Amino acid sequence: MTPIDFPIILAGPIVRRVEPTQIYIWIATSKDCKLDAELWKITKTASDEQQYDKLTTKVSVTSISFGQQLFHHLIKITPIDTQFPTDTLLGYNMLFDDGRNRHDFESLQLVTRNQPQSIVYGNLKYPAFHIQSENSRPSILYGSCRKPHGTDDDALAYADDILKHTYLNPLKRPQALFLLGDQIYADDVAHPLIPVIITFAHELMGQRELLERIEPRLLSPHFQTAHQQINARQYHMEYFCQFTSSHAQNHLIELGEYAVMYLLAWSPALWEVAQSNGLFRSFEEAEEEKLIYYIFGDSDKAKNEHKSEKRKLRHQYLDQQESLISFQQSLYQVRRLLANIPAYMIFDDHDITDDWNLSYNWRNNVKNSPLGRHVVANGLLAYWANQGWGNDPDAFSIQFLEKIQSYLKAIRTGDFNTNYEEAVEQLWNFDSWHFVAPTQPKSIFLDTRTQREYDSILKKVKFGHIIEEAHSSPELLNNAAWESVTEKLFSSGWVQHTPLIVVSATPVYGMGLIESFLHDYIYPFKVLGVEVQTTVDFEAWKYNGKGFTEFLRYAAYWKPSICVILSGDVHYASEVKADIIFTSGARLAIHQCTSSPLKNMSFSGVWGMLLKLAIGANSFERKNKKLHRICTPDFEIIRIDKDDSAPYIWEDFLTYQNLNGKSNIETDNNLGMITIINGAIENSLINKNHAN
Secondary structure, X not given: OOOOOOOOEEEEEEEEEEEOOEEEEEEEEOXXXXXXXXXXXXXXXXXXXXXXXXXXXXXXEEEEEEEOOEEEEEEEEEEOOOOOOOOOEEEEEEEEEOOOOEEEOOOXXXXXXXOOOOOOOOOOOOOEEOOOOOOOOOOEEEEXXXXXXXXXXXXXXXXXXXXXXXXOOOOOOOOEEEEOOOOOOOOOOOOOOHHHHHHHHHHHXXXXXXXXXXXXXXXXXXXXHHOOOEOOOHHHHHHHOOOOOOOOOOOOOOHHHHHHHHHHHHOOHHHHHHHHOOOOOOHHHHHHOOOEOOOOOOOOOOHHHHHHHHHHHHHHHHHHHHHHHHHHHHHHHHHHHHOOOOEEEOOOHHHOOOOOOOOHHHHHHHHOOHHHHHHHHHHHHHHHHHHHHHHOHHHOOHHHHHHHHHHHHHHHHOOOOHHHHHHHHHHXXXXXXXXXXXXXXXXXXXXXXXXXXOOOOEEEEEEOOEEEEEEOOOEOOOHHHHHHHHHHHHHOOOOOOOOEEEEOOOOOOOOHHHHXXXXXXXXXXXXXXXXXXXXXXXXXXHHOHHHHHHHHHHHHHHOOOOEEEEEOOOOOEEEEEEEEEEOOOOEEEEEEEEOOOOEOOOOOHHHHHHHHHHHHHHHHHHEOOEEEEEEOOOOOEEEOOOOOOOOOOEEEEEEEOOOOOOOOOEOOOOEEEEEXXXXXXXXXXXXXXXXX
16 A cells, blocks of 8 residues: 555644643644744734734643654643733644744645635634633533534534634633543444544554454454454454443554544544545445455355345445534534634543443453453543643653653554553553643533442342342542542632532433433343443442432532533433532532533434433423432432421432523533623523524
């Protein structure tokens, strides 16, 4: 195959953490460039034009070499004399020196007006953002769950429409974008996309990953061939990795594959390269090139099964092709958006794999599987490089970076030695993925995936006359994590009795009518041998009353004037108000807003049908009605009526809000936007019916 000629910029620029004392910008390049940046203060002149005053800054760059043609950079810009101005547009340019040529945004044609590849709004010369002051309260955009081949529009592009209409006014344009999990789907990869990902991964990294040195069974010629094919990885993931995803036919495995998926999620650059190099195949072309793996061969004995399997795969392939086309078209807007607004991100399960750390058994089985352990480490390293790094760069020490380098060296050489093992342990055991975003008000992002507490208490499950004991759902944060979160929150400068935003990928208050339906009618199938724990994710805060109570206790201890919780994950949007009263007399007011999915409408199939039936049967009853619940001393959360009485630890009163004046649930692709002004909360939901 002819070597692929990649553009200098593979993804980015993406504005990350911004504060009056420091600004971070992330970018991925195909060349080992020396980078520099320039910053301008943009103001209006008397003639209503833009004036650009260059600011004196110090620029430092940290670069990580992922592969021969893949480099991740985090650019830090700090002021020389004083702090950066707030509530003012700040434009930036970047300079690239690859040893042969020097480029900037202009020479790379990224600031050419009225062109699809432009990353500027209106007549601005540069991409621009602003740093929020403590006295203003503009909006925060938020959402989760964005799958390239998900159904319908990419709601993240709606955020670009919002900036397009407000970009000149820092008091009106959103101050930040929160991505609340499942920024990529590592387990659920489209059939037409996986050959492109494999090709790009090997080209950018410089070689394939020597996985057979981790899992010797992969030396089999069958697995060597199947690893490169469409629809061939379900067995790998279930038996070699101990994963439980039911959509793992094209699961990402190599580090380069995870890295490429992020590049494809953030930017149109690699899509353009794939198109120009003819890497996207029709179903017939893929079959002719033997890129498709069939469980049933076309021998006489299995001919009927083969025809049925082929028909199903072809249907999936064509549907996914259509969805990928619309996703690719939205990426020009998404790239421009990310270049012009500070973005903060936290993982959920699909960023690594479906059901990630769902239970003690899941975590234990995967960690004891050499290949499973390695794939999770690959996913975590890719998360760090593409998401976590820019959230709070100071959280990652020099020692952390050194172990990352050891891991990358092992990937390049295939020498999975002691240094590699230490790096894997660091990634698996890292306990500081949580962070405080310097928004107004401040926002604490929780890590509800790696800091879980798995209860040893068995839960009684009954189905008819059959009774069984099963593991309880986990606490989504353990005590040590709560202490660390509390310390980080108070050291951030946040002040008690002021508003606080808490970001939890999994909703704290989801739609109780859905969660109760799952708990009461689906979970009992466990006693019949149905793997409901992994078929339907029982991991909402509600499913572990002790963990839910710990959340409320810590939130009450923090003493915010109002606690606003932003969440995603569940593939529907909702809004809930809760007033909590503890027996101690302490009180807590919570406003929970959930936006999901950005692009992955998933209320389909048998479980979707059951959920829709539950919604239809209960939503009218709960609309605008205050529900009263208590938590008993044994941490069971139950709904009570007016005349009921029972001992309890706390009680709460819930009200499900109408979204956009209509239903109290939204299942279309959507983007949330929340504004907090003088303690008043305005939450709106943007979908295809409300896009600008």
